[in-house]
Amino acid sequence: MATSRDAESPAPGGTATRRLVVVMGGLRGGEQTRQSLVRHVLEPLGAHLAVLVSPGELVQKRRPWEQAAQHVWRVDEYNDWGQFIDRLVGHGWRRNVSLAQNLWGGVWTDRWLGTSTGPDGKLSWEEVRVAPARRLSGSGAILLALRMVVLSHLRALPTGAYDQVILTRSDLYHDCTHARIVAQPDELWAPSGEWSGGVTDRHHVFAFASAGRVLSLLPWLTDGTHREPSSLQTRPGRRDLNLEQALKLHADAVGLRIRAFPRSMFVAGDKRAGDRSWWGFYGFPAMLEGNTTLWCKYPREMLEATRTCRGRRHGIGCARPTADFWLQRDAARKDGWLLKRGLGHAFQDVIGAARGNISTARRARYAALVAHGDLFDAPDALAHARDVRQLMRTGRCGSGGGDTDGHLCRKRYWSYRMLVRAHPERALDMRGEDTVSETKPSAARRGGGPARGS
Numbered sequence: 001m002a003t004s005r006d007a008e009s010p011a012p013g014g015t016a017t018r019r020l021v022v023v024m025g026g027l028r029g030g031e032q033t034r035q036s037l038v039r040h041v042l043e044p045l046g047a048h049l050a051v052l053v054s055p056g057e058l059v060q061k062r063r064p065w066e067q068a069a070q071h072v073w074r075v076d077e078y079n080d081w082g083q084f085i086d087r088l089v090g091h092g093w094r095r096n097v098s099l100a101q102n103l104w105g106g107v108w109t110d111r112w113l114g115t116s117t118g119p120d121g122k123l124s125w126e127e128v129r130v131a132p133a134r135r136l137s138g139s140g141a142i143l144l145a146l147r148m149v150v151l152s153h154l155r156a157l158p159t160g161a162y163d164q165v166i167l168t169r170s171d172l173y174h175d176c177t178h179a180r181i182v183a184q185p186d187e188l189w190a191p192s193g194e195w196s197g198g199v200t201d202r203h204h205v206f207a208f209a210s211a212g213r214v215l216s217l218l219p220w221l222t223d224g225t226h227r228e229p230s231s232l233q234t235r236p237g238r239r240d241l242n243l244e245q246a247l248k249l250h251a252d253a254v255g256l257r258i259r260a261f262p263r264s265m266f267v268a269g270d271k272r273a274g275d276r277s278w279w280g281f282y283g284f285p286a287m288l289e290g291n292t293t294l295w296c297k298y299p300r301e302m303l304e305a306t307r308t309c310r311g312r313r314h315g316i317g318c319a320r321p322t323a324d325f326w327l328q329r330d331a332a333r334k335d336g337w338l339l340k341r342g343l344g345h346a347f348q349d350v351i352g353a354a355r356g357n358i359s360t361a362r363r364a365r366y367a368a369l370v371a372h373g374d375l376f377d378a379p380d381a382l383a384h385a386r387d388v389r390q391l392m393r394t395g396r397c398g399s400g401g402g403d404t405d406g407h408l409c410r411k412r413y414w415s416y417r418m419l420v421r422a423h424p425e426r427a428l429d430m431r432g433e434d435t436v437s438e439t440k441p442s443a444a445r446r447g448g449g450p451a452r453g454s
Contacts, residue, residue, distance in 0.1 A: 018162045020162040020165050021050070023170050025146060026057070030269055033269065037168075038068065040174035040178055048162070049069040049070055054076065075146065082141070085145055085218065089219050140246075147167075164205065167204045168202070178264060178265075189204065189258075191203050191264070192263050193304045197244060199247050201243050220254075264309055266297075269295055327340070330353065336353060336354070336355055384416075
């Protein structure tokens with residue numbers, strides 16, 4: 001991977017670059033993300049818009065995109081995307097791949113990757129047959145298939161219609177003007193950060209002439225000659241190959257240089273849009289000025305994007321819903337605590353107070369979280385604690401694997417964690433089980449951090 005200031009260089013010879021922005025996948029995120037694409041990508045770059053939509057999308061979601069687009073392409077939704085892949089690359093491709101979660105998410109199979117306890121008492125990965133057949137979690141296979149659909153439409157466009165392609169998704173919020181990139185035929189550009197061991201699949205910039213090399217990952221994976229490296233199959237604590245890693249392997253194989261440009265966008269959604277909006281999805285309030293409805297998915301991704309757009313010292317991170325409530329010493333009372341909501345001076349509200357030690361303050365915070373609907377109450381948290389712990393330990397909480405409502409799993413996990421923090425005496429005996437790390441937002445972003453240990 002390389003980074004370069006060349007992202008802002010003009011097209012060779014000073015000619016106007018003809019760009020096509022392709023929005024692929026479900027139309028999520030709401031009107032705010034669509035308007036940010038128009039304001040910060042289409043208009044400043046003078047780009048045309050193409051949208052790949054399903055006829056099954058709600059009309060109120062489709063209409064604004066279709067009205068703004070020069071090209072409207074359609075693709076049906078499939079319950080089993082493996083059937084559609086049969087049409088794209090032919091029958092028999094399943095013999096050449098290891099069908100696993102994430103990369104092949106969206107395909108139905110009678111096998112899935114799970115965990116079991118071996119004779120030595122340690123967890124080991126193995127293939128477990130289940131009945132009836134199940135749909136692999138994730139969306140990798142869906143995105144692989146959609147890339148081939150996009151490629152077929154690009155090839156059908158008039159010769160010379162466009163020079164550059166920006167492949168993106170509808171739920172990216174663009175905080176400032178997109179970099180004016182002119183990709184060479186052997187380059188694949190992606191925003192920095194959130195690459196998950198490979199290269200991000202959410203936003204790519206490439207030359208129109210190299211569309212075949214960039215988008216043809218599916219046939220490369222399924223032709224029987226390009227399996228995952230053995231190091232990915234046998235490493236301790238192995239996780240399945242993800243789409244980001246597969247994109248990197250494919251780019252290296254076809255001679256594409258991966259280059260990064262400063263991130264100016266982050267995954268987000270309007271919590272009023274009807275999309276999923278809890279843990280693992282659009283679960284964290286995006287603390288943008290004057291905006292109370294935009295929620296983001298990855299706090300670090302938003303922080304990096306806003307640092308690019310607003311300066312490194314003025315980056316804004318979104319908050320975990322549980323950490324959005326926090327405790328601070330009350331300067332006016334020796335034994336007082338303030339229960340506050342919001343990160344950064346401009347967004348902090350005092351919503352409660354408590355008197356006593358830190359344990360009393362934690363109990364007050366827990367009660368407020370339950371009252372505001374951010375956490376489940378104690379009976380629910382305790383009833384599901386063990387099942388949720390197992391899903392967390394196997395990496396299937398919030399990813400759809402073993403839990404069709406990933407956001408529900410994450411909320412129950414945090415409900416138990418915060419209950420135990422407030423009432424340690426109610427903790428269940430889970431000795432011998434793996435612990436799950438708990439990440440908190442930096443106190444520096446809070447404009448006056450919480451007390452230690454809170």
